[in-house]
Amino acid sequence: MPETQTGLQRALRHPLVWPVLALVVLLVVNVVAKPGFFDIRMQDGHLYGNLIDIVRNSAPVLLVALGMTLVIATRGIDLSVGAIAAISAAIACTRIVGAGDEGALTTAVMACTYALAVCIVLGAWNGFLVSVLGIQPIIATLVLMVAGRGISMAITDGQITTVHNTWFSDLATGYVLTLPIAFIIALGILALTAVLTRRTALGMLIEAVGINPEASRLAGVRSRTIIWTVYAFSGFCAGIAGLVIAANTNSVNANSLGLWIELDAILAVVIGGTSLAGGRFSLTGTLIGALFIATLARTVNNIGIPSELNYLFKAVVVIAVCLLQSPKARSAFRVRRSSGPGSPGSTAPALVKTGSAA
Amino acid sequence: MSTATVPVDSLWDRVKGYSPPPRYLPVLATLGLLVGMFAIGGVRYEGFSDPQVLLSLLIDNAFLIVLAVGMTFVILTGGIDLSVGSVVALSTMIAAKTLELGWPPYLSMAAVLATGTLLGLLMGLLIHYFDIQPFIATLAGLFLARGLTFLISIESISISDPTFTKLAFKTVTFGDYYLRWTAIIALATVAIAAYVLARTRFGRTVYAIGGNESSAMLMGLRVAFTKVGVYVISGFCASLGGLLFSFYILSGNSLHAVGTELDAIAAVVIGGTLLTGGRGYVVGSLLGVMVLGMIKTLISFDGTLSSYWIRIITGALLLAFVIVQRFATRRSS
Numbered sequence: 013m014p015e016t017q018t019g020l021q022r023a024l025r026h027p028l029v030w031p032v033l034a035l036v037v038l039l040v041v042n043v044v045a046k047p048g049f050f051d052i053r054m055q056d057g058h059l060y061g062n063l064i065d066i067v068r069n070s071a072p073v074l075l076v077a078l079g080m081t082l083v084i085a086t087r088g089i090d091l092s093v094g095a096i097a098a099i100s101a102a103i104a105c106t107r108i109v110g111a112g113d114e115g116a117l118t119t120a121v122m123a124c125t126y127a128l129a130v131c132i133v134l135g136a137w138n139g140f141l142v143s144v145l146g147i148q149p150i151i152a153t154l155v156l157m158v159a160g161r162g163i164s165m166a167i168t169d170g171q172i173t174t175v176h177n178t179w180f181s182d183l184a185t186g187y188v189l190t191l192p193i194a195f196i197i198a199l200g201i202l203a204l205t206a207v208l209t210r211r212t213a214l215g216m217l218i219e220a221v222g223i224n225p226e227a228s229r230l231a232g233v234r235s236r237t238i239i240w241t242v243y244a245f246s247g248f249c250a251g252i253a254g255l256v257i258a259a260n261t262n263s264v265n266a267n268s269l270g271l272w273i274e275l276d277a278i279l280a281v282v283i284g285g286t287s288l289a290g291g292r293f294s295l296t297g298t299l300i301g302a303l304f305i306a307t308l309a310r311t312v313n314n315i316g317i318p319s320e321l322n323y324l325f326k327a328v329v330v331i332a333v334c335l336l337q338s339p340k341a342r343s344a345f346r347v348r349r350s351s352g353p354g355s356p357g358s359t360a361p362a363l364v365k366t367g368s369a370a
Numbered sequence: 371m372s373t374a375t376v377p378v379d380s381l382w383d384r385v386k387g388y389s390p391p392p393r394y395l396p397v398l399a400t401l402g403l404l405v406g407m408f409a410i411g412g413v414r415y416e417g418f419s420d421p422q423v424l425l426s427l428l429i430d431n432a433f434l435i436v437l438a439v440g441m442t443f444v445i446l447t448g449g450i451d452l453s454v455g456s457v458v459a460l461s462t463m464i465a466a467k468t469l470e471l472g473w474p475p476y477l478s479m480a481a482v483l484a485t486g487t488l489l490g491l492l493m494g495l496l497i498h499y500f501d502i503q504p505f506i507a508t509l510a511g512l513f514l515a516r517g518l519t520f521l522i523s524i525e526s527i528s529i530s531d532p533t534f535t536k537l538a539f540k541t542v543t544f545g546d547y548y549l550r551w552t553a554i555i556a557l558a559t560v561a562i563a564a565y566v567l568a569r570t571r572f573g574r575t576v577y578a579i580g581g582n583e584s585s586a587m588l589m590g591l592r593v594a595f596t597k598v599g600v601y602v603i604s605g606f607c608a609s610l611g612g613l614l615f616s617f618y619i620l621s622g623n624s625l626h627a628v629g630t631e632l633d634a635i636a637a638v639v640i641g642g643t644l645l646t647g648g649r650g651y652v653v654g655s656l657l658g659v660m661v662l663g664m665i666k667t668l669i670s671f672d673g674t675l676s677s678y679w680i681r682i683i684t685g686a687l688l689l690a691f692v693i694v695q696r697f698a699t700r701r702s703s
Binding site: 089145146147148150151152154155156157158159160161162163165166169170266271275278279282288289318320321322323324325326327330331334335338339340341 | 450496499500501502503505506507509510511512513514516517518520521524624628632635636639645646676677678679680681682684685686688689692693696
């Protein structure tokens with residue numbers, strides 16, 4: 013008996029339990045509302061169904077959130093991702109439209125490569141402001157958040173640019189191995205990030221910078237380079253997300269493309285259990301967070317509530333997640349519970365956990 | 371270079387030897403920028419040097435001035451309030467909906483102000499008592515207010531109440547020039563806020579928290595009350611700003627004021643308030659709003675520049691001020 017109990021306790025203490033449970037609850041709500049929710053069928057040579065839609069729609073947020081996870085792990089934040097996504101889409105679309113052969117594969121590839129290169133530069137600019145000039149991350153990235161949409165509109169000349177390139181639109185609506193390409197790209201970046209951070213020392217260095225920048229610098233970690241790199245990576249991820257969003261509609265509207273995606277991405281990261289105070293991060297958590305956000309949007313539709321009310325549910329989720337993460341709120345709840353039979357065993361690990369996250 | 375060490379000579383010597391206290395420098399820089407932009411506009415464009423242009427700036431940006439005042443309080447404590455834009459939208463919607471339901475106009479205004487203040491209170495409590503970062507707590511506020519706005523109505527509702535329209539167009543004339551009541555309310559808010567920050571215990575505690583929260587706590591200042599208080603003030607200012615905005619635009623719409631929180635934050639930063647807290651003046655934020663408005667006016671007078679240049683120039687100004695601030699604080703510390 014004690015064996016199974018400790019096993020259960022250990023499972024419950026795993027940081028990803030709550031996000032996964034929340035996702036499962038959402039899916040159950042969907043199934044109750046519409047029993048056929050899980051139905052997946054083959055159509056035109058690819059899978060088709062609600063779940064497939066969810067994973068496809070989660071791709072942009074997941075991409076942005078991956079970059080954001082690393083930035084947040086270094087105790088930073090990147091508000092400019094929405095604007096960078098808009099710039100990326102604007103560059104790619106204007107280059108495709110301006111190219112000689114609009115429908116060719118090479119046109120699409122060249123345009124996307126060019127757009128992503130610019131995004132990396134923009135991300136590196138954020139990193140420069142944060143690491144070299146030492147400006148607070150919120151403010152440093154706010155500059156590009158404010159100016160970015162203007163730049164994006166300057167690129168498209170304030171017009172909604174429409175492109176006709178099947179290769180480009182495949183980014184969002186195409187399928188490979190019966191799965192949406194967008195999701196596969198996002199998973200690919202996730203795998204790449206995971207390998208780079210978990211199979212090399214990079215992840216540990218990023219966490220070290222987030223936990224104590226000064227101490228890690230004294231220990232010989234090149235915190236400047238690391239901070240610079242994560243912001244550039246965040247710009248790169250935001251750029252891909254922008255391309256996917258633009259490909260979905262085959263057009264770019266500089267005003268609305270990627271609007272509030274930075275907030276969704278931060279939400280996905282926070283749901284995934286990465287603390288905004290920096291330090292430990294969880295890429296799997298971010299994946300679950302992004303899936304949760306996409307599922308939430310689908311659920312609100314599915315149970316017949318106007319999709320605009322999504323914001324209300326997001327507000328509730330933000331507050332709930334933050335209260336669950338907040339040491340003060342936890343201890344407040346625990347005091348109330350521990351008036352019953354003793355629970356010193358359960359408080360100790362919580363303290364350890366909060367100590368390492370702070 | 372202070373006047374005390376210089377033997378009292380002529381007035382000219384005193385003027386020559388005067389250097390303003392360094393803490394006023396950021397505000398003076400913003401003032402200089404504003405005057406410079408006005409001068410450039412006056413030289414380049416016909417009719418720009420009319421003082422009515424300045425008064426129109428106040429009228430058009432009345433709601434933003436009020437938002438920036440609330441934001442100044444929050445930023446002075448080292449926090450941030452992302453919810454103000456959504457609260458503006460919620461305020462216009464509550465005003466429009468309650469008037470549509472036939473509420474008396476003053477009751478409707480009270481409902482608007484009460485809602486915003488309550489939202490601010492809730493966010494303040496979350497931030498102080500549960501240690502939730504201001505950024506995240508007010509992000510929840512942003513979603514909540516926007517969601518409530520959509521909950522009330524997805525369609526736009528116009529306001530045709532006679533009291534509202536009368537208040538909206540009521541003007542005060544000074545000779546040839548006029549100012550709307552909304553602008554006077556905004557200026558009064560600035561004056562009250564400046565008094566509160568400079569002359570009251572609450573205001574001094576705001577600066578103390580921004581300087582160093584734990585020191586403020588150890589000094590026995592009322593940190594909890596003040597920290598929650600600034601978010602209440604910001605919530606109140608956001609709903610008052612929303613009210614002024616509904617006078618200005620005479621409709622309630624869930625897509626009003628998207629991204630206004632950025633304008634408010636930019637105005638506060640351009641006004642010389644330090645984003646880490648502890649330093650800054652409401653008057654600076656007023657000037658910051660005027661600078662943002664002046665950019666818009668310059669671009670509309672020019673006519674050849676597209677409106678997106680407003681955002682690019684705002685971003686560039688923001689960058690310049692942030693970098694200058696950064697070096698100013700680095701040198702002093």
